[in-house]
Amino acid sequence: METSILTKKRIEELLEKGKRLDNRAFNEFRQLEIEYDISNKAEGSTLVKLGDTQIIAGVKMDLMEPFRDSPNEGVLMVNAELSPIASERFEMGPPQINSIELARIIDRGIRESHCIDMKKLCVKEGEKVWAIMVDLYILNADGNLLDAGNIAAVSALQTAVFPKINEENKVLFGEFTKENLPISSLPITITSYKIDSRFLMDPTQEEEDCAKARLSTNFVFDDKETYIHAMQKGGEEPFSENEILEIIDESMKQGQKIYNLVKASIDKHNKSK
Amino acid sequence: MTPKTIKREDGRNYDELREMKAKVGVIKNADGSAMFSFGKTKAIAAVYGPRLLLPQHLQNPEKCTLRCYYDMAPFSVTERKRPGPSRRSSEISYVTKNSLSHVIKLENAPNTVIDVYILILQADASTRCAGINAAALALANAGIPMDEMVSAVSIGKIGDEVVADLTKEEEDFTIEKNGKIEKAATDIPMAVLSKSKKISLLQLDGKIKKEDLKEAIELAKKVTDKIHKIQIEALKQIK
Numbered sequence: 471m472e473t474s475i476l477t478k479k480r481i482e483e484l485l486e487k488g489k490r491l492d493n494r495a496f497n498e499f500r501q502l503e504i505e506y507d508i509s510n511k512a513e514g515s516t517l518v519k520l521g522d523t524q525i526i527a528g529v530k531m532d533l534m535e536p537f538r539d540s541p542n543e544g545v546l547m548v549n550a551e552l553s554p555i556a557s558e559r560f561e562m563g564p565p566q567i568n569s570i571e572l573a574r575i576i577d578r579g580i581r582e583s584h585c586i587d588m589k590k591l592c593v594k595e596g597e598k599v600w601a602i603m604v605d606l607y608i609l610n611a612d613g614n615l616l617d618a619g620n621i622a623a624v625s626a627l628q629t630a631v632f633p634k635i636n637e638e639n640k641v642l643f644g645e646f647t648k649e650n651l652p653i654s655s656l657p658i659t660i661t662s663y664k665i666d667s668r669f670l671m672d673p674t675q676e677e678e679d680c681a682k683a684r685l686s687t688n689f690v691f692d693d694k695e696t697y698i699h700a701m702q703k704g705g706e707e708p709f710s711e712n713e714i715l716e717i718i719d720e721s722m723k724q725g726q727k728i729y730n731l732v733k734a735s736i737d738k739h740n741k742s743k
Numbered sequence: 744m745t746p747k748t749i750k751r752e753d754g755r756n757y758d759e760l761r762e763m764k765a766k767v768g769v770i771k772n773a774d775g776s777a778m779f780s781f782g783k784t785k786a787i788a789a790v791y792g793p794r795l796l797l798p799q800h801l802q803n804p805e806k807c808t809l810r811c812y813y814d815m816a817p818f819s820v821t822e823r824k825r826p827g828p829s830r831r832s833s834e835i836s837y838v839t840k841n842s843l844s845h846v847i848k849l850e851n852a853p854n855t856v857i858d859v860y861i862l863i864l865q866a867d868a869s870t871r872c873a874g875i876n877a878a879a880l881a882l883a884n885a886g887i888p889m890d891e892m893v894s895a896v897s898i899g900k901i902g903d904e905v906v907a908d909l910t911k912e913e914e915d916f917t918i919e920k921n922g923k924i925e926k927a928a929t930d931i932p933m934a935v936l937s938k939s940k941k942i943s944l945l946q947l948d949g950k951i952k953k954e955d956l957k958e959a960i961e962l963a964k965k966v967t968d969k970i971h972k973i974q975i976e977a978l979k980q981i982k
Contacts, residue, residue, distance in 0.1 A: 567837050570830050582948040584925075685945070698956060701931075701947035706844045708941035711960045718953050 471558065473679035481680050485668050491676070497724050499672040504625055504735045511644065514630025514651075518622040520672065522612035524556075527622035528605050529630040533641055536592070536599040544591025545601040548577035548623060550608070550615075557611040557675075573606070575659065575702050576620050579688035580604075582699040583657035586627070590652040598639050602627070602651070613674040616686055620659035621732055628653055628736045650740070655692035657699060658729045660721035661685065664707060669717060671724055683707035685714065687721045691729040696722060752913065757906040758966055760896070765876070765977035767884045775885025777977065779877035781908055783867035788877035790885040793855035801856075806849040808856045811840040813874055815863040835871045836861075842875055842895065842934040842944035848888040857887065868911045869897040872932050875944065880974055884981065894970035895934035895944055898959040900951055902927055905958045907966045931959050935967040 481491060490496070500521030508515040514529040536543060550573035552560040580586065591600040604623050608615060634645040662669045663681035670677060683705035689696055698718070703709065709717075755761070761782030770776035773789035780786070796802045813835040817823045839861065847857070859881065861874040872895035879893040899909035901916050909930060916928040929949025933942055942960065951959070 565830075567833055570833050571837060574830060574834050578948055582950070695952070697950045697952060698947065699950055701945060703838075703942070703945040704841065706841050708845055708936055708939070708943035709945070710939075710941050711957075711964070714942065714945065714960065715953070715957060718956070722953075 473676045477676055478680050481677055482666060485665055485670075490670070492674070496669065497671045497720055499724065499728065502621070502728070502731055504621070504732065506625075506629055506739045512630075513633060513646065514626045514628075516622050516626045516629065517609075518618050518625065520614060520618040520621070521674065522610055523614060523618050524609040525615065525618050525622045526607045526609055527619070527626040528607070529626045530603045530605070531630070531633055531641070532601050532603070533593060533598045533635065533639060534601045536596065540588075541596040542592040542599070543588040544586070544599045546577065546581060546586065546588070546604075547601065548573050548580065548604045548606070550576070550606040550619060552608050552611070556608040560608075560611070571702075571704070572615055572619055575616060575686055575700070576606070576623050578700040578702075579620055579657045579659050580623065580627070583655060583688065583690045585624070585653050585655040585657055585690070587652040587654065593635075593639055600632075602630075611675065613676075613678040614661065614672045616661045617659055617672065617728075620657070620688075621728070624656055624658075625732060625736055627651060628656060629739055648743075655690045656729060656733055656736070657688050657690050658725045658732070659686055659688045659700075660725040660728065661687075662717040662721060664705070664709070664713075669713075669720070671720075681705060683709065685709060685717050687718055687725075689722060689725045689729075691726055751906065753910065757904060758962060760908040760966055760969060761910070763970065763973045765880060765973050767880055767977050767981055773881070773885075775881040775883070775887070777877045777880035777884055779873050779880060780865075781867075781869050781873050782910065783865055784863075784869050784873045785865040786861060786863050786870060786873035786877045788859060788861045788874065788881040790857060790859050790878070790881040790887070792857035792885075793852040793887070796854060796856035802854040804853050807847075807852040807854075809840055809844045809847060809849065809859070810856060811836045811843065811859045811861065811878065813839055813861045813863075813871065815866060815870065819863045819866045835874070838944055838946065839871065839875055839878065843878060843882065843893055845943055846889045846891050846893055846936060847882065848890070851888060857882070857885075866911075868909050868914045868930075869932065871895070871944075872897050872934070875934050876970060876974065880977060883978055891939060892937040892971055892974055893934050893943060894937060894967040894974060895932065896963055896967055896970060897930060897932045898963050899931065900929040900949065900955055900959065905955055905962055907962055931956070931963075933960070933963040935964055937967075937971045940964055
């Protein structure tokens with residue numbers, strides 16, 4: 471259901487007093503939980519719960535002919551499905567702009583961070599390379615699909631394993647090796663939402679409905695120095711230079727915390743295997 | 744900012760834009776239209792509306808709806824691009840709409856729609872920026888009340904240098920690192936509003952530190968003034 475004008479007004483009134491409907495601080499994330507191996511047919515899969523937002527990410531792999539301009543590099547594809555299962559706002563039919571943008575922002579974060587060594591995904595130059603396909607399914611939409619979707623995608627990639635192949639370089643579907651993908655980092659996307667003149671992180675659906683603009687920033691925290699690898703401004707309201715720099719500072723701080731949580735969870739899972 | 748002396752492949756300074764051309768009224772049938780080019784990147788835009796939005800259930804009784812369509816001609820790139828919309832063009836259409844809608848007084852014409860069609864004829868990087876510049880001109884040409892002008896530019900970082908208006912060649916710049924060839928250019932398309940200097944389009948891909956991003960935003964604000972002048976000149980040519 472559309473968020474009512476009354477609820478929006480209430481949220482804005484509370485923000486003025488420095489409060490949120492669920493008593494969180496402006497930059498506080500909801501409880502994050504990651505479950506692994508959701509589907510044993512997938513090369514890697516995770517269920518990410520961020521408050522009431524739930525997203526499944528599944529990784530499938532196949533061998534394919536490389537693209538002409540990169541004969542010795544693997545292929546990455548990210549797709550997001552906003553299925554009607556997750557919200558009464560979603561409808562069946564061809565992908566709408568919100569699912570296209572969601573998939574492309576997550577794709578860009580993974581691609582531009584160069585976390586996957588695409589050259590190591592080459593089996594035979596010009597003929598066979600690995601294609602990594604990440605499919606995101608929203609199970610329950612309650613705001614901040616961008617950050618939660620990114621966590622689901624990267625944690626599924628980090629825990630995925632190669633399938634077995636035979637001598638003719640054909641994939642033996644359903645049989646897995648124990649070898650993880652060549653991934654060197656864990657890119658994290660943090661999005662700030664602008665409501666009036668305030669910035670909120672990890673909004674619920676109702677809070678997101680009040681926002682006039684958002685800014686997503688993708689960081690890699692694995693190296694000594696933290697770099698920004700991707701950004702996207704959404705919504706119709708513009709930002710001033712200071713607002714942008716302020717958002718980046720805060721996103722970097724909160725991103726580091728999320729990174730630590732996700733990293734610890736993945737390491738624990740990979741060790742238990 | 745410290746003045747920089749680096750010369751680029753095509754002899755430009757770090758803050759020098761490619762030669763810009765702008766022309767208003769290029770499509771007679773449209774309510775407003777314009778052409779804008781950065782060097783070899785050429786975009787045309789046509790505006791139809793405000794006109795009644797049909798089917799009726801799409802109408803917004805509070806304000807006018809703005810729709811943007813970005814499209815690349817199949818012959819605009821070296822290898823033919825399949826005609827029709829793609830995921831890339833849908834996303835660019837969406838960010839273009841977001842970059843323009845804040846300056847238009849949409850509440851003036853409830854239940855109507857303004858359609859902005861952008862066609863890229865020739866691509867050499869910065870196509871979305873050229874498209875936005877052409878679209879802003881076309882909107883002004885259509886007589887649609889706007890609070891301020893929108894000027895877009897792509898700022899990049901090549902190696903360690905922050906420079907304005909990348910070409911395709913600069914965008915694909917690579918360096919050799921530990922025996923591996925790495926892509927080393929960062930591309931940041933931005934749109935700056937002419938009066939408030941606020942940023943209505945911001946995308947980024949590559950690798951950049953916060954300090955360099957600050958420099959990039961400041962450079963964008965500086966060079967969009969030049970684009971704004973070209974746009975105003977073009978609008979003065981309307982007879």
